[in-house]
Each structure stands twice: as C-alpha cells, then as structure tokens.
Amino acid sequence: MCGILGIVGAQGSTISPTLYDGLLVLQHRGQDAAGILTSTGSRVYHRRANGLVRDVFQLKHIQLLQGSMGIGHVRYPTAGSSSAAEAQPFYTNSPFGLSIAHNGNLTNSDELIGDLQRLDHRRINTDSDSEALLNLFAAELQRVVSGRGPIDVALDEEAVFQAVERLHKRAVGSFSVVAMITGWGMVAIRDKNGIRPLCMGSRVVEGNTEWIFASESVALDVLDFKLDRDVAPGETVIVRSNGARSTRISAENADHRPCIFEHVYFSRPDSTIDGISVHSARLRMGRLLGERILAERPSHGIDVVVPVPDSGRIAALELARTMGVQYREGFVKNRYIGRTFIMPGQSMRKDSVRKKLNTIEREFSGKNVLIVDDSIVRGNTSKRIVEMARSAGAKKVYFASCAPPVVHPNVYGIDMPAREEYIAHGRSTDEVCEAIGADWMVYQRLDDLIVACTGNSNQDVTFDCSCFDGEYIAGQIDTEYLDRLEAKRKDGAKDAQPAMP
Ligand code: AMP
Numbered sequence: 001m002c003g004i005l006g007i008v009g010a011q012g013s014t015i016s017p018t019l020y021d022g023l024l025v026l027q028h029r030g031q032d033a034a035g036i037l038t039s040t041g042s043r044v045y046h047r048r049a050n051g052l053v054r055d056v057f058q059l060k061h062i063q064l065l066q067g068s069m070g071i072g073h074v075r076y077p078t079a080g081s082s083s084a085a086e087a088q089p090f091y092t093n094s095p096f097g098l099s100i101a102h103n104g105n106l107t108n109s110d111e112l113i114g115d116l117q118r119l120d121h122r123r124i125n126t127d128s129d130s131e132a133l134l135n136l137f138a139a140e141l142q143r144v145v146s147g148r149g150p151i152d153v154a155l156d157e158e159a160v161f162q163a164v165e166r167l168h169k170r171a172v173g174s175f176s177v178v179a180m181i182t183g184w185g186m187v188a189i190r191d192k193n194g195i196r197p198l199c200m201g202s203r204v205v206e207g208n209t210e211w212i213f214a215s216e217s218v219a220l221d222v223l224d225f226k227l228d229r230d231v232a233p234g235e236t237v238i239v240r241s242n243g244a245r246s247t248r249i250s251a252e253n254a255d256h257r258p259c260i261f262e263h264v265y266f267s268r269p270d271s272t273i274d275g276i277s278v279h280s281a282r283l284r285m286g287r288l289l290g291e292r293i294l295a296e297r298p299s300h301g302i303d304v305v306v307p308v309p310d311s312g313r314i315a316a317l318e319l320a321r322t323m324g325v326q327y328r329e330g331f332v333k334n335r336y337i338g339r340t341f342i343m344p345g346q347s348m349r350k351d352s353v354r355k356k357l358n359t360i361e362r363e364f365s366g367k368n369v370l371i372v373d374d375s376i377v378r379g380n381t382s383k384r385i386v387e388m389a390r391s392a393g394a395k396k397v398y399f400a401s402c403a404p405p406v407v408h409p410n411v412y413g414i415d416m417p418a419r420e421e422y423i424a425h426g427r428s429t430d431e432v433c434e435a436i437g438a439d440w441m442v443y444q445r446l447d448d449l450i451v452a453c454t455g456n457s458n459q460d461v462t463f464d465c466s467c468f469d470g471e472y473i474a475g476q477i478d479t480e481y482l483d484r485l486e487a488k489r490k491d492g493a494k495d496a497q498p499a500m501p
Helices: 016-025 059-064 110-118 129-147 156-171 217-222 261-266 279-296 313-323 346-356 380-391 427-434 444-453 479-489 491-495
Strands: 001-010 033-039 044-050 070-075 089-092 098-106 173-181 186-190 199-207 208-215 226-230 235-240 245-249 302-305 331-333 357-359 370-372 396-401 440-442
Touching: 001 098, 001 173, 001 186, 016 059, 016 070, 016 217, 044 059, 070 173, 089 129, 089 186, 098 110, 098 129, 110 129, 110 226, 129 173, 156 186, 156 235, 173 380, 186 208, 186 279, 208 217, 208 245, 217 226, 261 279, 261 444, 279 313, 279 370, 279 440, 279 444, 302 313, 313 346, 313 370, 313 479, 346 357, 346 396, 357 491, 370 380, 380 396, 380 427, 427 440
Parallel strands: 302 370, 370 396, 396 440
Antiparallel strands: 001 070, 001 208, 033 044, 033 070, 089 098, 098 173, 173 186, 186 235, 199 208, 199 226, 235 245, 331 357
C-alpha cells in the first residue's frame, strides 16, 4: 500500500511545503520511502529516498523543490523490494518530462515490461510496476503525438486522454495515479475498478483556485482543501498548470470494486472513501460483531473489552457498548515505533510486537478479557498479545477479529504474505484459536463486514474482498500467477535481502 498526492497550486506559488505536510498526513500508508517531485514552467525538482517523510526531507530539500505544482509519494513495498531506486515519484524525460506517483499493483507487469522493451524500445531500470506504468504512459503519449505529425505540435488534453485510453488497454490490476507533465499540468488516473482510493478537492487562495488529488480525504482536511469528490473508476482528470480542468472516462467497462481492506485497516478513520466514512464503517464492524457474540454466547462472562491499539480501538468501543460490557484500555502502545506489519522480514516483526505494546496489569488481573483487533493475518500479533494478557493475570482470554479470516493473497497492492504464512490457511477457527492460545475466538463474517462497510451510504457498492473470498476482479489470477507472486513476497525472500541503506 502506498500514499499518493498531487497539487496544482496558484501560478507563482511554491507548493513543496504543502506537499510535505500532505505526505506527513499520509504516512500511515507507507513508511518505507518518500518522495516529492515539483515542476516550474520548464524544469523539475526531485527528492526521494528510503525512510519516513520527516527523515527524507530537511528544510534545505523543501527549499530546493521549486514550482507551483508537484506530486508526492509514500511507499510501502509489496513485491519485497526496499531499494532506494524504487522510491517514487518516478520521472522520465521523454516525452515532455513525465512523472508519476502510483498506488496499487499491476498484475501483468512482467508481460508489460517485456512489451515495453521489445515494442516500445523503453528501458525499465527497476522491477517496479510503477516504473513500468510511467513508461507505458510515456510510450503511449509519444505514440499519440508522433501520429499527429511534426513533434513541435503543442501538447493538448485530447492527446493525453487518448494516451490514457491506450494505457488502460495495456495495464491490468490496480492503479490510482497522479502523473505530472512538466510545466503543463497534472493527470489523475484511476483503474476501471477503482480498487485503490483517490479523491480530489480544491481551495481558493487569494482568488486563485488550487487543486489537489490524494489517496485519502484526510490529507485534504488537514491542508484546508474542500473534498469535491472521488475520482471515478476509469476516469482521467486533467488540471493544467493554469488551473483549467477537464475530465473523461477513459476505460471501457468500468465496474467499481473498492478494496474493503481500506476500511478494515489501512485508511485513517477520519477519511471518507467513495462517500463512506471509515470511522463509521469501523463502528458498524464493532456493533455487528458484538451483536453476534451476544447471539452466539449469551452467557459469555466477559468482564472487560480491551482493544489492540490503535487498529482495534474504534470497533472495540462500539462492540463493548453493544454488549453492555466495560471498555478498558489495557495495552499501551509506544507511539514512536512504526506499524509492526510494515517492517520487512518476519524476524524483525516478531520481535517488535513486544517492543511496541505493554500491558496495564490491573486491567487484566483476575478478569475474563475480550481482546479486539481489526484483523489477524499471520497471527504473530494476536498470539503475542494473548500471551501478554495471560502474564498480566487474565483469567480467560477471548479474541475477536473485526475482519474474516485472511486466506488469499492480495494482488492489488497490500503486502499480504504467502498463503502458508496466514494463520488461517488450512485451519478452522478452533484451530486458529488454539494456535494463538485464546480460550475462544470469533471472526467477523464476510457478509457482516460488507454491511458494515456499505452502511447507509445508499450506494450499491460491490467491494473487492479478494483476501477473504479469493475472487479477483482484475487480471487473470491463476495458481501460476499466485505462485510467482508468493515467491517474490515470501518473508524468506525479504529476509534474504540486504538491509535497507
Ligand atoms: P499479524 O496477524 O501478526 O500478521 O498482524 C496483524 C496485525 O497487523 C493486525 O493487528 C493489523 O492491525 C495489522 N495488519 C493487518 N493487515 C495488515 C496489512 N496488510 N499490512 C499491515 N498491517 C496489517
């Protein structure tokens, strides 16, 4: 998962400080690398490196990033690579000085890279599907303008729309993109299933309208932009450097399938995705799970509901309220340690759960405790947490997951490990319960999760739930593809890699 951001500011303004502030707000979407690329009328300014936003950029870097428009990216690697060369945005000089920030994952990147080399004579310098996507856009833009005759014909919106239409015919998978054409404008692109989020907004500064595109609406809130709407599945939105805006649906057969895991875990609760508040979705997850526990275990004997901070908190609060049981904070999180899951390699992750969380003994001692988390993937976190609750003196430890068992790989941009690494792979709920050491456990049902994430939005939403149900909307996802993906993503492969520079 990654975070992307693009802003077209008032002409003559300097946009890099705003991009920096925006990336800080999107930091939860990726902590591995960060980058900003800005443009004046004819030049680009670029900084990208491994690390958190605050570490990658010092004041001197921001001051060097000139220009009134720019794009930014925070990276969370899905294919196992943490190399600095794969930090985004990516830039290519030809044609027109094109740059890109991408969130998602192309499921045909091997084939695409082959075709780009063979048919388009482009050279891809990394294994990144995002670099491939940039080169695809560049190749198609070149093709469109070359087909028109002399190269000095000025670039116009029609050429860009045609190039994106062609891009959609060749790129398969998930892609929410902000691209920039040096000195010309910004192009926002969302794949035909709208799997990854992308919203847009505007603000007026001294009479000039400024435009923003971002993975999550929280970035707009914090930067004082008004959320106008989400970029539609298959839509292309162009904003010229003078603020002129145009839009077109560029993909055939658009069919909206937003990723449900954004609501479960990834997005910030203060974001609204495609009209649905993440916070409200998490409250409903808690309510539905609470109602089910009451129905299935009327004499549950639970003394206290304890959330796993921060990811389980909102749902746990509503679950406790629904069940009429006390909600208590029993785990304290070290807020200066990043998300444990996001660290590359299994051994680092195992270790970091204990470093990240500590117990308040009196909240556990002598009590029957229900621990609530958003999801269980490998089960390392839940196993460790159950152990900690027991050592803090809990009488009984029960565990509730606000998401169903994760049993299928996510091929659209979330780093879900190889199948055999999921704790629920080949195990019944009772067996998972035994493996994490709980007295009993409950998973959310998929139909309830869908109801929770749809809410009363009055929308007919069909979510991408592939990590729960194995139904993949985009691409030919067969066993051979999954085997290849797993080989790339396996923790073993990550552990074998050199440490991050
Ligand atoms: P584990 O079961 O040990 O693999 O870790 C699950 C924990 O990681 C949960 O508490 C979630 O909050 C968090 N989590 C769930 N899915 C993901 C994901 N795809 N990427 C990062 N963190 C995740």
